[in-house]
Every structure is written in C-alpha cells, then in structure tokens.
Amino acid sequence: MTEPLTPNQGYLTEERLMIRDLARDFTRNEVLPAANRLDPEHGTIPPELITKMADLGLFGITVPEDEGGQGLGAFEYCLVAEELARGWMSVASLIARGNGTFYKEGLRKDHPRRQELLSRSASGDMLVAYALSEPNTGSDLSSIACRAVKDGEDWLISGQKYWCTFADGADAILVFARTSPPPAADKRHLGISAFLVEKPRGELPANCSGAPIPKIGYFGWNTFELSFDGCRVPARAMIGDEGKAFYMMAAGLETARAHTAARSIGLAQGALDDAIAYARDRRQFAVPIAEFQAIRFKIATMATKIEAARQLLYHVCTQIDLGRRCDTESSMVKYFASEIAEEVTSESLQIHGGAGYTKLFAVERHWRDARLTKIFEGTSEIQQRIISDNLLGRSEIDKQIARNAYSKTYG
Missing domain, CATH: 1.10.540.10 (Acyl-CoA dehydrogenase/oxidase, N-terminal domain)
Incomplete structure (x- = not known):
C-alpha cells in the first residue's frame, strides 16, 4: 500500500x-x-x-x-x-x-x-456495467421503479433501465432494484437492493432485451436502454444487505466523482496539448498564430484552469485515501473539473478555427466528450445542490418535494 x-x-x-x-x-x-x-x-x-x-x-x-x-x-x-x-x-x-x-x-x-x-x-475477467438510472429516474435514484420479487430461492427482476453503458460487452450487470417499499418519505432510499446479473460477454442476460441509445459522443462502446422481464437470478446474486444498496452506492460516490473529475481534466489537458501544437504549426499573416497575444492568453487561461482543477483533485484523492469524509469536496472537484473541461475543449476548438469543426483533429472528440462530464455521475446542478446543502442545510422545498413524491407513489 x-x-x-x-x-x-x-x-x-x-x-x-x-x-x-x-x-x-x-x-x-x-x-x-x-x-x-x-x-x-x-x-x-x-x-x-x-x-x-x-x-x-x-x-x-x-x-x-x-x-x-x-x-x-x-x-x-x-x-x-x-x-x-x-x-x-x-x-x-x-x-x-x-x-x-x-x-x-x-x-x-x-x-x-x-x-x-x-x-x-x-x-479484467469480471467487467461490470451499471444499471441504476431509469427512463423517469436520473439523479433521484431513490425513486427507482425497477422491482425484484422473491420466487423460491431466486429473485425475478422486472423493469426498465436507461443509460447502461457496456451492457453488452460486460461480464455482468449490477442492477439496482426495489425489493420493498420505503418505510417513510424521508427514507425513500431504503428498500433498494443490488444484484450482480452475470452473463456471457457480448450478450444481454436471459429475459432482458435492449437497444443502444443513439449518442453524439462517448463512442467506443454502446449505451443501452434495457427492459428486464422476469430476469431470474439466484439468491447469491444479491450484493450487500437486502434493502440497503443505496448505502453501498453512496459509499463509492466520492471516488466515482473524483474519477469523473480526472477524466474531465484529462480531456481538457488533451485539448490544451492539441491547441498548443496547432498554434505553433498554423501560420497566418506569415507568423504562427502562437505569436498572437489573443491566442497566447487563451492558452494561459486554459492551462491555469486545468492546473487548479488538478490540484483540487489531488487534495480530494488524498482525503479519500486517508479515510476522511469529503463528500463536499468531491462534489466540488467533479463540478469544477467538468465545467472547465467544457470551457477548455471549446477554446481549443476555437483556436483550431474551421479545422476544429472537422473530424480531422481529435479536439472535436474531446469537446463532445467533455460536454457529457457535466451530466453523468451527477449533473453540475446536482453537485451544486450537494455542496449548498452541506453548507446551508437541506432546503425545506426539497423536503416537501420528497414528501409529495412519496405520497403520490405509496399513498
């Protein structure tokens, strides 16, 4: 270690x-x-x-x-x-x-x-896809509708899942499903269990159908909408305690957010590298465009934002590895890094000019993928909510929304 x-x-x-x-x-x-x-x-x-x-x-x-x-x-x-x-x-x-x-x-x-x-x-023999989100459930994972019911010693999973990347290529899909209703409006996270649904690589599980979602980026693998219809799994497929999978998911979120921040920083750094190389090579008015102050200042600003995000990431990772709680800081780095990733990749594309709007340069890939970092693993708005809740306390409006959702679903 x-x-x-x-x-x-x-x-x-x-x-x-x-x-x-x-x-x-x-x-x-x-x-x-x-x-x-x-x-x-x-x-x-x-x-x-x-x-x-x-x-x-x-x-x-x-x-x-x-x-x-x-x-x-x-x-x-x-x-x-x-x-x-x-x-x-x-x-x-x-x-x-x-x-x-x-x-x-x-x-x-x-x-x-x-x-x-x-x-x-x-x-690398057990690569896992994650089935958390649903067509009507994104950031509010405590409201998932997918169900798992007991059938003898087995469980039968039924329901819809969305945004399940690598569902076909993985060796298993970790499916989050509700196994019992929540006991109260403020405990909607209880009653959710996790099942490791193992399957052959390159296929979907039995009694599970799906189709790839057409995306504008994040290529290299497919992202699926899945439909489980009585997908049978043995009791040993349940990972963690029954009804408490939300805690399992939450325990890994700090590292997951840091990982997304790292990906964001990598995209931004790749775009900066490309912008510097292009600015040195591209000539206008008989000189490289790297000689123009407008371009030089853009690059200086891009590099500063990347380094600020990177140093915050190093701090967050250190806190995680020391076993210290840092849910606020991990949300901060995920939020900040993903925001600057979109800014930096966009500026890099601008430096490339018309060439950046073609598929002849990698910057357009970085730009498309950076846009996604503000959405997955919790949107920028969700990160802002977590940060503000931790600083100010949860708002009364949010509490009322939770009560209304519980009452509408469970009466």
Whole structure:
C-alpha cells in the first residue's frame, strides 16, 4: 500500500510518477491511435486493447493485494484515468468497469464470493456495467421503479433501465432494484437492493432485451436502454444487505466523482496539448498564430484552469485515501473539473478555427466528450445542490418535494 503523505513529501511521489508515466506511454502508443481510428466511425474499443489494459493491472488498481489487485488508492486510480482520458475518455471510463467499483462496498470481508469476485475484477475477467438510472429516474435514484420479487430461492427482476453503458460487452450487470417499499418519505432510499446479473460477454442476460441509445459522443462502446422481464437470478446474486444498496452506492460516490473529475481534466489537458501544437504549426499573416497575444492568453487561461482543477483533485484523492469524509469536496472537484473541461475543449476548438469543426483533429472528440462530464455521475446542478446543502442545510422545498413524491407513489 502507498504510505500516507507527510506534509513535506508532496503529492507526486516517485512511485506515482512511474504509474503516471506508464499510463501516459500506454495512452500515447495504444489508446490515442485506436481513438483516432475508431471514434470517427463510431467503432468499439478493441478486445486486444482491453486485454493489454488487464495485463498492465489497470482493472485492479484499487483492489487489495491479497485479493489479486495492486492495493493502491483513489490517487493512483485517478492519475491513470486522467492520462487515459487524454487519449479517449471511453477507455478512461472502462477502468471503472473493473476495480470492484461499487459492488466492492457490498462485499464484506466474510462474504463468500469476495475473493472470487474481486480477483476476477482485478484481472479484467469480471467487467461490470451499471444499471441504476431509469427512463423517469436520473439523479433521484431513490425513486427507482425497477422491482425484484422473491420466487423460491431466486429473485425475478422486472423493469426498465436507461443509460447502461457496456451492457453488452460486460461480464455482468449490477442492477439496482426495489425489493420493498420505503418505510417513510424521508427514507425513500431504503428498500433498494443490488444484484450482480452475470452473463456471457457480448450478450444481454436471459429475459432482458435492449437497444443502444443513439449518442453524439462517448463512442467506443454502446449505451443501452434495457427492459428486464422476469430476469431470474439466484439468491447469491444479491450484493450487500437486502434493502440497503443505496448505502453501498453512496459509499463509492466520492471516488466515482473524483474519477469523473480526472477524466474531465484529462480531456481538457488533451485539448490544451492539441491547441498548443496547432498554434505553433498554423501560420497566418506569415507568423504562427502562437505569436498572437489573443491566442497566447487563451492558452494561459486554459492551462491555469486545468492546473487548479488538478490540484483540487489531488487534495480530494488524498482525503479519500486517508479515510476522511469529503463528500463536499468531491462534489466540488467533479463540478469544477467538468465545467472547465467544457470551457477548455471549446477554446481549443476555437483556436483550431474551421479545422476544429472537422473530424480531422481529435479536439472535436474531446469537446463532445467533455460536454457529457457535466451530466453523468451527477449533473453540475446536482453537485451544486450537494455542496449548498452541506453548507446551508437541506432546503425545506426539497423536503416537501420528497414528501409529495412519496405520497403520490405509496399513498
């Protein structure tokens, strides 16, 4: 395990620099060429690239060493994610399908499948898609309508799920479904359970149908709308305690938000790199446009915003790895990094001029993907709500909305 940082040690230890540089070289040599080739034609991440990621241990960064992983923390996880996102955000997102993300929180030390599932996750043999959102439920996950009912020793899952990325390519889908009604309006998060629905890679589970959602970006894999119709799973498929999956999900949100911030920063850095290279190469009025103050100041502002986001991310990751609660700060970094990612990628496209509005340069990919970071893993508005609630207390309006929703659904 990485030793906790001392005040005079700094964030980037020699070990972390080696990890960062390894991920940077892999991105330059493997990820970026694949992205430049496949993203314009909406192709999928090649299986051989996934195998190379597994060989490097990228799916086991945060899995404990005694359970098959590298035993590292959120800091190293986000270092790698940032570098991968500089090439292709979809690949940076793929590492979250390993690392035991989310369901690791539901596997107590005495869980009979802990060793098996985490070991397979670390090796890249158990890549998991997440089925949380629904057609009418996005940020308010306590209002999910998908149901799981007991049938002998099994469970039958029925309902709709939306925004399930990698549902076809994963080895399992972690489905959040309601197994009992909530006891009160202020406890709507109770009664939700999580099921690891295992399946062959390249297929959907039995009694589950779906179709890819047409997207404007985030290519490299498919994002599905799913319909479960009596999908049967054994009792051992339940991960964590019955009715308490919301806590399992919430426990992993700080790292998930940091991961999204890292991806945002990687996109912004990739766009900045491209803007600098283009500004040095592109000539107007007989000089490189990098000589013009308007361009130079744009680049200075872009670089400053990226570094500010990166340093906040380093702080948040350190707090996570020290076991300190930082839900406010993780929302701050997710919010800030995703906002500056859209700004920086847009400015980079502007520096490219008309060339930036073509598929001949990677900046348009960074721009499209950066726009998504303000939406998934909790929108910017949701992050602002979390931050303001933690600073000011939850508003009475929100409490009344929750009571009304409960009364309408459960009477």
